[in-house]
Amino acid sequence: MALITEQGEQRPRKVAIIHYWLVGMRGGEKVLEALCELYPDADLYTHVYDPEAVSPTIRRHLIRTTLIDKLPRAKRMYQSYLPLMPFALEQLDLRAYDLVISSESGPAKGVLTLPETLHVCYCHTPMRYLWSMYQDYLSETSGLKKLMFRLLAGGLRRWDLAAAARVDRYIANSTAVAGRISKYYRREAAVIFPPVDVAAFKTAPAEDFYLVLGQLVSYKRADMAVEAFTRMGKRLVVIGEGEQLDHLKRIAGPTVEVMGGQPFDVVKDRIARCKALVFPGEEDFGIVPLEAMAAGKPVIAYAKGGALDTVIDGKTGLHVHDQTVDGFVQAVERLEAAPEMFDPDVLRAHAEGFGRDRFKTEVRTFIEDAWSRHRASLRGGTIPLR
Numbered sequence: 001m002a003l004i005t006e007q008g009e010q011r012p013r014k015v016a017i018i019h020y021w022l023v024g025m026r027g028g029e030k031v032l033e034a035l036c037e038l039y040p041d042a043d044l045y046t047h048v049y050d051p052e053a054v055s056p057t058i059r060r061h062l063i064r065t066t067l068i069d070k071l072p073r074a075k076r077m078y079q080s081y082l083p084l085m086p087f088a089l090e091q092l093d094l095r096a097y098d099l100v101i102s103s104e105s106g107p108a109k110g111v112l113t114l115p116e117t118l119h120v121c122y123c124h125t126p127m128r129y130l131w132s133m134y135q136d137y138l139s140e141t142s143g144l145k146k147l148m149f150r151l152l153a154g155g156l157r158r159w160d161l162a163a164a165a166r167v168d169r170y171i172a173n174s175t176a177v178a179g180r181i182s183k184y185y186r187r188e189a190a191v192i193f194p195p196v197d198v199a200a201f202k203t204a205p206a207e208d209f210y211l212v213l214g215q216l217v218s219y220k221r222a223d224m225a226v227e228a229f230t231r232m233g234k235r236l237v238v239i240g241e242g243e244q245l246d247h248l249k250r251i252a253g254p255t256v257e258v259m260g261g262q263p264f265d266v267v268k269d270r271i272a273r274c275k276a277l278v279f280p281g282e283e284d285f286g287i288v289p290l291e292a293m294a295a296g297k298p299v300i301a302y303a304k305g306g307a308l309d310t311v312i313d314g315k316t317g318l319h320v321h322d323q324t325v326d327g328f329v330q331a332v333e334r335l336e337a338a339p340e341m342f343d344p345d346v347l348r349a350h351a352e353g354f355g356r357d358r359f360k361t362e363v364r365t366f367i368e369d370a371w372s373r374h375r376a377s378l379r380g381g382t383i384p385l386r
Contacts, residue, residue, distance in 0.1 A: 012099035012118070012371060015042040018089075020106035021078050022049045022058065026215065027194060027287045028124050031173070031359075032103050033057045034195045035122070038360050039101075045092055047085055047107070048078040066092065079106075083152050086110055086159045099371065102167070105284070110163030118374040120367055121167040122192075125177050125284040126184045130157050133219060140218060161185065169370045171363070174285040174306040190366055193309065195359035196290040198351050203296035203344050204272035209235035210300075210332070211274035213267065213288050216242030220281035221302070221323070226252050228328040236278070237270055271295045276317075276335060279307060280328060286310065289317070294351040296344025300331045316342070316350050 017039065019032050036042065036057050044061045047068040051059055066088035068074055068081050085107040092111050094100055100117055102109040105124035113119050129137040130153060141149055161184075170189035172178035178189040212225045222238060229236035230253030238248060241261035249258045259266075271277070277292035277299045285306035289299040293310075299317035301307040311317040318334060320327045335341065 011368075012097075014097045015039045015099045015101070016045060016094055016097040017042050017061075018045045018092075018100065018102040018108045018111055020047060020104065020108045022046045022054050022063070023075055023078065024050075024053050025055060027285065028103060028105060029054060029058070030197075030287065031122060031124070031194050034356055034359055035101060035103065035363070036061055038364060042101075043097075045094075045111075047081075047088060048074045050075050064092075082107070083156065086156070086163070089163075099367070101367075107160075107163075109167050110159065111166070113166070116378060118367075118371055119166060119168045120171065120370055121169070122171045122173070122363075123177060123181055123189065124173050126164075126180050127156075127160060128219075129153075130160060131184050132180055136219060168374060169366075171366060174309050176305045176308065177284050192359065192362045192366065193354050194285055194287055195356040196287055196294065196351055196354045198290075198294040198348070198355050201268060201291055201294035202272055203348065206275045206297065207273045209237055209274055210276055210278050211270055211292075211297075212236065212238045212240070212278050212280070213271070213292075214240050214281075216240040216244040216248060218244060220283070222248060222280065223251065224280045224323070224325055225278045225328060226256050226258075228325045228332070229253070229256050231325065232329055232332065234332065237274070239267060239270060268295075271297065276300055278328065278332075279311075280320075280323070282323075283307060290351045290354050293317075293347040296347050298335070298342040298347060300328065300335065310354070312350070314341070316347055 017035055033055055042061060044063045047066045049063055049065050049069060068085060068088050071081055089107055089110045090112055094111055094113050097117055100113050100119045102121045104121050106127060109121045138149060164185040170181055170187055171192050172181055172189040173194050175191055178191050181187055181189045212222050214220055216222050222244060225236060226248050233255050236256045238258045239262050245260055252258050271292055272295045274297055276297055277289060279289050279299050279301040282302055282305040289301060289310050292299055293316055299311050300320060301311045301317055302323050303319035303321050313319040318331045320331045
């Protein structure tokens with residue numbers, strides 16, 4: 001199965017990458033894109049695929065879908081088919097592959113592989129709706145949907161634990177996620193931060209507005225920022241799409257502009273010209289803060305989750321320990337009182353430490369080591385670290 005190189009070393013010959021779904025280009029897909037560059041001949045597998053929603057780098061790979069893609073309105077309703085995804089994953093035939101890399105925050109790691117195959121999981125987070133945020137998701141549903149969620153969650157958790165044991169080695173995208181993998185799966189994970197395309201962002205003089213950028217779903221707490229800036233009467237621009245879009249428009253005061261989804265050129269322009277990025281939710285990692293720093297802008301972030309890996313209080317941004325409207329009002333006032341606190345060059349240099357080349361080098365080194373240990377274990381020499 002393995003390729004023998006000129007130096008006599010064995011390397012994976014056939015590689016498969018499993019990604020939960022391909023319906024947009026958010027943080028997980030940016031990681032996938034870098035993995036595609038690292039393994040240009042890899043085959044991709046996913047539950048649902050919308051070619052128009054992903055980058056050319058991803059599209060040039062051979063992409064196969066599970067049976068979920070054939071179900072009605074799968075490209076829009078894919079999350080409704082979550083209970084069927086474990087079955088769908090287990091139908092994939094991956095016997096031809098030496099190396100399988102699963103990109104996981106929804107069901108992806110549950111594929112079945114041969115003993116000779118090395119399975120590395122790059123985990124964005126154990127599924128939030130089953131583990132760390134189960135009660136949050138439950139509180140946002142009602143009626144029959146809530147009852148079904150309660151009834152199905154236990155079985156899905158048991159499957160997820162079984163699937164977690166199928167992985168040979170874990171990579172976590174942040175220190176917080178490594179902690180969740182340890183808590184829920186009882187497995188160790190190396191931390192390799194996602195790639196940031198620093199070169200895509202340019203610095204510009206700051207103007208008198210702040211920015212919220214990202215998917216507009218409840219746990220990201222954009223509503224908290226909207227309420228804070230409405231109360232202060234300060235300008236805030238909100239860019240993103242999601243279930244909270246209409247709600248945010250309703251509660252926004254006259255100084256808050258809710259733009260909805262925007263092209264990347266508009267996003268880059270607003271990042272470059274804002275006074276600071278406001279990041280009010282708890283994220284698994286959060287690439288957006290580093291994109292803001294790449295444009296020389298500080299970040300006001302809730303001090304939990306991935307932000308603790310990227311936002312240095314007083315150097316690249318401000319930590320908000322109290323996730324309330326008052327907490328964010330106080331942080332904005334602190335920034336307004338010392339507008340020269342942050343050096344754009346320092347901010348950009350910090351973001352450069354999370355660049356794409358760094359990510360690919362660290363992943364390549366990790367997988368080469370894992371592959372060497374895996375091959376040794378098959379020869380009976382050692383037991384691979386798990």
